[in-house]
Amino acid sequence: MNEGNIGLFQAVCLVVLAIINKIFYASTATIVQRVGTAAWYSTIGSCIISIIFFYITYMLMRRFPGMNLIEVLDEVVGKFFGKILGMILCVYCVFYAGSNLREFVDMIKIYNLPKTPPSFIMGSILLVSILIAYFGFKGLGQLCGICLVPVIVGLVLVFSMAYPIYNFNHLKPYLGYGISNTLWSEFLRSSSYDEALILFIVPNSLRDLEETKKAGIISIIFSGVVFMFCFLFYLASFNYAFGKENISGIFELSRTIYFNRFIQRVETIFLVTWIIPSMITTAIAFYICISIYCKIYHVKDHRPLLLPFAFLVFIVAIIPQNMLELVSINLVFIREYSMVINYFIPAAVLVIAIIFKKKGGNQNVQKN
DSSP states (O other), X not given: OOOOOOOHHHHHHHHHHHHHGGGGTTHHXXXXXXXXXXXXXXXXXXXXXXXXXXXXXXXXXXXXXXXXXXXXXXXXXXXXXXHHHHHHHHHHHHHHHHHHHHHHHHHHHHHTOTTSOHHHHHHHHHHHHHHHHHTHHHHHHHHHHHHHHHHHHHHHHHHHHTGGGOOGGGGOSTTTTOHHHHHHHHHHHGGGGGGGGHHHHSGGGSSOHXXXXXXXXXXXXXXXXXXXXXXXXXXXXXXHHHHTTOSSHHHHHHHTOEEETTEEOTHHHHHHHHHHHHHHHHHHHHHHHHHHHHHHHTOSOXXXXXXXXXXXXXXXHHOSSSHHHIIIIIXXXXXXXXXXXXXXXXXXXXXXXXXXXXXXXXXXSOOO
């Protein structure tokens, strides 16, 4: 399957959009609830842990230049177990896409479209995802290259306009609920950055493996900085007691902006900043699960699979009975325990490859 080529900037935009999308939802209140006033700097530890695991996966890919992660799994553990591990990744991506879609639908119904049927919103977003995925990974990367800048500008405007309500004394006590609690939360929440591993599913879309590594590390660091400032301003606005009660922390922050009767209700403008990354993140996960499936079974054209996988994502999205079930089960697994799949599987495969001295791919590929 020829997925096309994208540049470093487009790759970074794609991964960053997929990662920072979480800041618009319940993750903000969840982290504040876990670590209190330490939320704003706890993201630094999660960022460092994610870079370490990303580099471990890079070391695995470096032993098999010119191959994608699915091919590496087949090469190291054999085709049978490689297909099983590949299908685990594929199923996880379907689960991720469906959960992200459902979270967006629940949020949009609470704040903006309370009377619109959920199935109509889901169907609309899936149609957009199908359209984006139809043009392949190159089209997805180009779209992300266009959309990241408006999203970042929107966040900067919201935080700038909300400055009258900031009280940085709300950041005290600086240690939150304790160092040990913060460190454990940092380790678990490192799963929030595992979207960077998307680049190893389609490594041939970038110039070489070194550019893939550069794109992944830049994406994780940039996303960590965005998270840090988001939590900093959020805590300065609401303090940790009220901050852990909001459903969508950043959207609630945008609703507090008021200068006079001519400059108020700016959340309607911020809504565009919220919708763009939400729809693109669903499209990214939707495309990646199809891409993994195609690589496992050597399918050369992904387009006939768009409707079947859209149906699977829709089924996952409607399974949770309410938002509480979605947050306490689906999102907890994705944002805290998905490292078992996304981090530990590549790490275990690397250990096996080192023990049995397995290498492959095109060893003549130039590496810096």
